[in-house]
Amino acid sequence: VYKAGVRHGGDDAWWWCWHLYRNSSLASERRLLLEALAQSSSAWLLEQYLQYSLDAKMVRGQDVHFVISEVSKNPNGRLVAWRTVRKHWSDLMILYGRSSYAISSIIKAVTIHHTTLFDLHEVE
Secondary structure (H helix, E strand, O other): OHHHHHHHHHHHHHHHHHHHHHHOOOHHHHHHHHHHHOOOOOHHHHHHHHHHHOOOOOOOHHHHHHHHHHHHHOOOOHHHHHHHHHHOHHHHHHHHOOOOHHHHHHHHHHHOOOOOHHHHHHHO
């Protein structure tokens, strides 16, 4: 229901879910809301969401890779997620380290839809 609400409800629905996420103490509910927030059709909101996810006061560090992965699944968020990862690569490396499962899942999530030689060069 949250996912459909954010997907079809516009900015107000997104902010309502964000408010619920910030005020919920149930881990399972928070996880559902993190997933739902990635469903927005607004590239601006998705970019804002990714920025929030990099702030430990807004989203727990262990959830950052989940947020990036979920936004990357959204066709409206793929480019935004890729650009955010590139821009904040050093921050992500500090957060997760080189050998982390989270880093490999982030790389996979933001590059899975890359199909051109240009994309390959950007990843390299």
